[in-house]
Structures are given as C-alpha cells and as structure tokens.
Amino acid sequence: MSKDNLPPLDPQKGSWDEEAISRRRFLEIGFWVATGAAGLVVGGAGTRFLVGDSLKPKPEQWVKVGEVADLLAGQVHKAIYTVRTYDAWREAEETGLIYCFSDDSAEYTVLDATCSHLGCNVHWQEETSKFACPCHNGAFTREGEVISGPPPAPLRRLQTKIENGVLLALV
C-alpha cells in the first residue's frame, strides 16, 4: 500500500515516516498471518472445547424392569427405572420410563416410552390398546409400531435378559 492511501498530516504536527511506510505492505501481511494463525488456534481449540463430550455415545446400563412373577402375561406394565450416572460433572440419578409386556411370560418386549417424533413420553391406553403421545397425537401398537400421527419410526425396543427371576433391560 502506498503513502497515497494515508490521510494527509497537518505539516505543523509532522510528517509520515517514509522509511517505515516502505515496509508497510510487509507489515500488513505479517499482521494478517499472525492474527489468522491466532484466530485458527483459538477458534479451533474453542470449538473442540465447546463440543466437549456432546457427541459421546450414552453409556449403556442394565436396569430392572420388574420381577418376572409380577409381570403378568397379556398386560402392559409400566416401569420407572433409576440409575446412578454422571450428568456431565455431576453425579446424579437418571430416571426413565419404559413399558413391558409378554404374551406367554417367556418372551418379553420392553419399549422405551420416548416418542420417536419429538421425544415426549407416550402413555398406554388400555381402552384403545395403543400407546398415545400427548404432544402431536402419535399412536403406536403394543409392539411399538406406528399406527397414526407424525412419528417417523417405531418406539425403541430395548434388549432384555432375565437374571434370578428379574427382567432387566438395556437402556
């Protein structure tokens, strides 16, 4: 950049230093390189810092659904589980809602109550034999398949196992 781009100085005040100005272009490039590098370092580190553990998969845990003896065949059972977990830096109790049913007390279906549409909890309607979501009127069968409404996918089916007469589900 030439001296012509600089505003004129009051002669009483002084004059531009011609020698220093001859290095102006070099200094300008140096400025942009330095600030660009600093910006990349701070911006990159800051972005990684902000993302933190957000994208880490949720650690899976086995939770108790109920005593097999209490889970009568042909009925939908509601279970609230509580597990000790770390919520970011805080040790906390995480609670959740699941539904369970079995036709023969041998094979169990356990469903996460979270609606696949926008995350509200569905509730079991005995009179209509379906799961209903209060948010946008989504409806699911006892197996969690979509009957009507906006849900794009079935309810999430959880892996199960039986240990010492207790039905467990992986959440």
Add this chain to the structure above:
Amino acid sequence: MSLALEESDKQPRRKSRWGISGPLNAVGLWIDARTGFIGPIRSFLTYPVPKYVHQNLLYSLGGLSLISFLLQITSGMLLSFYYDPSPAEAYNSVDYVTYQVPLGWLMRGLHYYNASAIVILVALHLLRTFSFSAYKKPREITWLSGVLLLLVSLGFAFTGYLLPWDQKGYWATKVGIEIASSAPLVGEWVGRLMRGGPALGQATLTRFYVTHMLLLPAALVMLIGLHLHQLRYHGMAPSITKRGQALSDKFVPFFPHWVVVDATLGVIVLGLLIYLSWSQRAPLEFPADPTSTDFLPRPEWYFLFLFQLLKYFPGPLEPIATVLIPGLIIGSMLLLPFVDRSEERRPWRKPITTGVAVFYLVLIITLTLLALKAG
C-alpha cells in the same frame, strides 16, 4: 475545539451552549475537554426528527422495543443474583425468588411478561417497517439487523424457558431440541451440541444459561448498536402518505420532543407489566419429571404455530414443518430488500410482497388459533 473551550472557560458565568450555567457548566466543559463526549451526545440529542414521524405513534414501536429490552436486561440481571443453574437447585431457586424474596414476584413477573411484550413489540415494529417499505435501498442493513433482533428475541425466549427447570420448561425444551435434531444431515449433531450430551441435563442447563446470559445479550447489544447507527446514518425513510410528505420539511429535536412520547408509552407498558405480574403471578409448574406421561407439553404462545404445523407433516415429511417452512419464512424476510427493489413504497401498489406477507400472517395466526383451540 480545545482552544474554543479554553476561551469559554474564561467566561464561566455565561450560559453554556448546552443550556447549563454555573458549576454544572464547568463540569461539562471539563468532561468535554478530556473526553470529547459532550459534542457527540449533544448532536445525538438534537437530531432532527421529521414531523411526520413525531406525529405518528406507529414510529414509537422501535423505541418501545428498546425500552422493553432495557427492562428485560435489568430484571434479568436482578434475577441472576438468586438463580442457581443446576438441575438439582434451579427449580428451588426460582421458587424462592417467586414466593420468598421481597418483590421477587414482581421481578420474575416483569421478566416473564416482558418476554412476550418484546416479541409483540418487535414483530409489530417489523410489520410497520414492512408496511412503510422502510427496508428498501439504502436501509437494507437496518432491516436485516431488525430481523436478526427478532430472531435473537425468540432465542432469548427459547433459552430462558428451560431455566426454571419445571415441567413446562423441561418438556418444551426437549421438544424444541428434537425439532432442531430433525433437520436433515446435521440435525442429530446440532441436537447433541444443544444438549451437551445424549440427554437433557446439567450440560444442557449450563449451555442454555450461558447462551441466555452472555451470548445472546452480546449479540443483542451489537445488533441494537448497528440498528441505531444505521437509523441515524440514513435517517427516517420517506413517508408513504401525501399528508406525511407535506410535513417532511418540518423537524423537531429528538430530545425532548420524540423521547418524551416513547418514554410516556414506555411508562404505560411498564404499568401494564406490573399489573399483569401482580394480578397473575408468573407461572411455575411442578419440578421437571422425565418420567411423567400426564403432562401436556405446550410451547409459549409465540411458538404455537410451529407446534401446530408439526401435526400436519407425519413421518419423513417432518423436516418440511421443522426446517423448510420456518426457513422459508425467515429466508424471505432476510432476502426481502434484495428481491423487492422497486421504487414503489405504497403497500397497495405492491400486490406480490404485500400478498406474501398477508399470507404468512394469516398462516401464523390461523395455526396459533388452531393450537389454542386444541388446548
């Protein structure tokens, strides 16, 4: 400038150029000599406002929005002295503010009701600006900063909703984040970043609190600064009526003539907000319960149209309601001054832009009413 001030310093008895005499004048001169602030402040206050603007209360909607923002910042700062941003204690701290802190009901009520007032005032201000075609060249940046201010206001509303950690805030936020997550390709990633993890919890609350308390206020201050600078730089847009045009060569000073109108209207709004806070306490539902199935999540009234829209787009069509339609509305608002570049400023002579705006308005109002009707 400094020489002139030194001259006037020698005559302290004389009434100063800003109408103050005696010791105050001396203080003013001293400050001006050190900072140079008095001149720009004086120039700001004596800005000539066209009479057609001064005589039309619709032009006060911008000033009223600014007053509401200032009230919101003040009440928010005060509330933060008592707020505890953790899932275990947030609810208790808000409950404490509402029912035990002296005048806590007032501070929380003002913050709660003023949030709605801001959305109404900013939206009406935008509508006024649109109707008077004040977005046209050379005021595109004023319009864009105004649209961004509306979005920032909605951002404040969305992030503030979760903070009490009650049922309403918890479920509305859960649904809100799921809406963001439904965006194609990056949705899941955006949702995770908003939550700070796989589920709504401590990280989410902290993220929302910081966004509400630091990021959005910083954006707000910068946008308001830009908006006001542009307003002063370009002046008011020409009137669209013959009556207004006849008055466009008469001016009144910004202070006190115009300011007193905005201030009076501001006091009326404040009175209304105090009355609302007193007559109907700001609501606080039961504490957030992730296992409840009987709570019917409903967003605040200004997001109800979006909530209702989701009912009509099932399954894979969901992104139409969550991303496409809101994106279309916001996108067309942002692009408006670059699309409508004609000289015509009268809305009745611009059937396409007016028609699209009326369609948006009817759509939003109808969907809101349908959502309210559905309970």
